[in-house]
Amino acid sequence: MDRLQAMTAFVRVVETGSFSQAARRIGVGQPAISKTIAQLEDRLQVRLLIRSTHGLSPTDAGIRFYERAKTAIQEADEAELEAKGAGAGLSGRLRICAATTFARLMVIPRLPEFLAAHPDLDVDVVLDDRVIDLVSEGIDIALRMGDLADSSAVARRLATGRRSVVATPAYLAEHGVPQVPADIAAHQAVVYTQLGRSWTFRREGTEASVAVSGRVQFSAAEGIRAAVKADMGLAVTSDWMFWPELMSGEVARVLEDWELPNIDLWAVFPTGRLASAKARAFADFVERVVG
Structure with a gap:
């Protein structure tokens, strides 16, 4: 039994919670995974997994x-990369998770460049606006x-x-262009649930918070x-969320002389391990590509 392959199988079983999902991720049959884990437990003389009707833990x-x-x-993966040298490029599979809209507008159109630079690397892109558990x-x-x-x-931070x-020029033509933050109170707001119904602006040391009203709100x-x-x-x-429309004029900014809090883009890696190459x-x- 290859020790590193056995450890890889066990790690994938724990992360996925099942033999079948681990087998699909590794690219082997489920019986092979089951046999490997049984051999590993026999070699270590200890029970590693509890099997129940609810799955594996x-x-x-x-x-x-x-x-x-x-x-x-x-560390074994990193050692191989170091031995091959930077010029050898990356290989294997990379699993990425990103919010749907951001990925669609800012990442996926440029992804061919990344793939061309690393022809031996396959990429899985998981599109999800939720904060999911990276390890599992x-x-x-x-x-x-x-x-x-x-x-x-x-x-x-990236x-x-x-x-x-x-807003669209059509909306502004019908309802008017707000000149100061307080004017927003008279407008319909499209509310993003993560930001709430209070928008805070700053200009030259002055802060203005506006309670907005709107008939619709969205979680994504x-x-x-x-x-x-x-x-x-x-x-x-x-x-970032309206980059194509801002460039084409389909959507326009208002209150440009007032500042809203900036937003940071982060690369987040699984807790408890070093980020892979x-x-x-x-x-x-x-x-x-984004900066």
């Missing part, structure tokens, strides 16, 4: 072995915006983006985009 010994095995696998989903790097909910997360109040950026483009009102959003390379790529 690691024992106390399994948890300790998982943490060590995960680190060993990553087998994610190598997540792109997240705003404040990080987990202060212990292993993260790197860029800082501007927030603006935007795709809804904000669709509603604004349908002339439904004003929205606060990062410029593949994840670091992708973070460098996003920093270059």
Whole structure:
């Protein structure tokens, strides 16, 4: 039994919670995974997994072995890359997670450049606006915006983006262009639930907070985009979310002499492990194309 392959199989089983999902991720049959784990437990003379009708979960010994095995696998991968040299390029599979709209507008159109630079690397892109568990989903790097909910997360700031109040020219022609933040109170707002119904502006040391009203609110950026483009009102959003429309004039900024809090773009890596060379390379790529 190859020890590194066995550790890899065990780590994938713990991360996915099942033999079948681990087998699909590794690219082998489920019986092979089951046999490998049984051989590993026999070799170690300890139960690593508890099997029940609810699935698989690691024992106390399994948890300790998982943490060590995960680190060993990553260090082995890094050692191979170091031995091959930087010129050898990256290979294997990289799993990325990013918010749907941001990825669609800012990352995916430039992804061919990254793939061309690393022809032996395959990329899985998981599009999800939720904050998902990176370890259980087998994610190598997540792109997240705003404040990080987990202060212990292993993260790197890639860029800082501007927030603006935007609307379509048609909406502004019908309802007027706000000249000061207080004017927004008379407008329909397209509300992003994560930002709430209070928008805070700053200019030359002056701060103005406005309670906005709007008949619709959305939990995802795709809804904000669709509603604004349908002339439904004003929205606060990062410029990244409306980059094509801002460039074409389909959507316009208002109150440009007032500042809104900026938004940070982060590369977040699974807690408890060093970022892999593949994840670091992708973070460098996003920093270059977005910054």
